[in-house]
Amino acid sequence: MPDALFLRPIRPGDDTGKFSLGTPEAQPLKSFLKKQAKDYHHKNVAKTFVLVDSPDDSRVLGYLTLVCSEIKNEASTRLDDCGDANKYTTFPAIKIARLAIHNDLQRGGYGRTVMDWCIRHVVENIMPHAGCRFLVADAKHSAVSFYKKCGFTMLESEEKNKQPIMFVDLHKLTASLPSAQK
Amino acid sequence: MSVKTSVFGGITISGNDAKAFDRQVTHGRPKQAARDSYARGKSLVDEFNRKGYATIKPKK
Numbered sequence: 581m582p583d584a585l586f587l588r589p590i591r592p593g594d595d596t597g598k599f600s601l602g603t604p605e606a607q608p609l610k611s612f613l614k615k616q617a618k619d620y621h622h623k624n625v626a627k628t629f630v631l632v633d634s635p636d637d638s639r640v641l642g643y644l645t646l647v648c649s650e651i652k653n654e655a656s657t658r659l660d661d662c663g664d665a666n667k668y669t670t671f672p673a674i675k676i677a678r679l680a681i682h683n684d685l686q687r688g689g690y691g692r693t694v695m696d697w698c699i700r701h702v703v704e705n706i707m708p709h710a711g712c713r714f715l716v717a718d719a720k721h722s723a724v725s726f727y728k729k730c731g732f733t734m735l736e737s738e739e740k741n742k743q744p745i746m747f748v749d750l751h752k753l754t755a756s757l758p759s760a761q762k
Numbered sequence: 763m764s765v766k767t768s769v770f771g772g773i774t775i776s777g778n779d780a781k782a783f784d785r786q787v788t789h790g791r792p793k794q795a796a797r798d799s800y801a802r803g804k805s806l807v808d809e810f811n812r813k814g815y816a817t818i819k820p821k822k
Contacts, residue, residue: 581820587806588815626770635815650772655780658788670772677769689820692799693806697816699796700803705811718767731796735775736782745773753792753800 581688585642586635587697590621590628595639602683605720609680613643617678620645626677631690642681644694646702649675651714651747659713661751673714673747674702679723695730703754715748 596613613628620626631642652670659665676698681691702715719727724734724744731753732746766774775783810816 583819585818586815587810587818631818635813647770651783652772652774653780653783654774654776655784658784660788673773675770675773690818692821693802693818696799696803696821697806697810697818698803699799700807701810703800704807716773718769718773729795730799731793733786733790733793735779736786737779743767745767745775748796749787749790749792752790753796756792757797757800 581685582633585631585633585685585690586637587629587631587644587694588635590617590630590640590643591638592618592622593638594618594630594632599640599680600683601680602686606680609678612645612678613640613680617643617645628678629694631681631694640682641685642690642694643678644676644698645678646698647675647677648710648712649673649716651716661755671713672711673716674706674712676715676717679717691726692730699730699748699753703750707750707754713749713751715750717746719744719746 596617599610599613601610617628621628626645626647628643628645630640632639633641650670651673654669679691699715702712706712717727717732721744724746727746728734732748735745735747737745806816
């Protein structure tokens with residue numbers, strides 16, 4: 581395992597062809613990186629950040645894709661800290677649309693560090709400029725424990741076989757921090 | 763009662779799942795793991811904002 585990798589925005593010349601995840605279940609993640617990630621990034625549909633061996637290296641070893649999203653709660657959501665917003669059923673969010681680490685580097689802890697960057701990036705670089713109350717992820721069942729370790733809450737769904745929804749209430753997160761950490 | 767989601771779209775929650783989400787949001791508190799993750803992310807985002815990339819060392 582390398583001592584460190586580098587996370588940067590995807591570039592048109594990046595080599596996505598050798599990316600492997602090792603399981604058929606992960607084929608959509610591999611396919612997205614190869615076929616759509618660059619185009620979506622440059623056309624502002626979805627922003628992808630890649631892991632590489634050095635900042636100028638082009639071989640992609642992992643990636644994270646973020647999009648603007650929303651959570652629509654048909655029963656309405658009651659924000660105890662913003663009562664006037666409770667007349668709406670939809671709240672803005674940032675979604676982790678994709679997160680994948682190359683097969684050879686999985687279970688090495690890179691994903692956890694990418695999530696450290698992601699949570700801070702959303703709070704520090706996006707929240708000050710556009711409302712986004714939640715950070716959400718459609719997790720695979722196999723990734724639920726990973727997201728829980730990163731501080732996400734799993735929606736207590738009755739549909740146990742569905743893709744679990746994981747979320748962080750970003751406002752409550754930042755409100756709970758000592759002022760020195762903000 | 764259902765959750766509908768698409769990769770690049772929103773998430774729609776209805777029925778009992780919607781009530782569960784409401785309960786979790788209303789009464790939920792931030793997890794210490796999220797606060798820790800946010801704190802660890804500071805140096806990464808500082809570097810990213812300064813250099814255009816962040817150095818990702820594996821979390822042991």
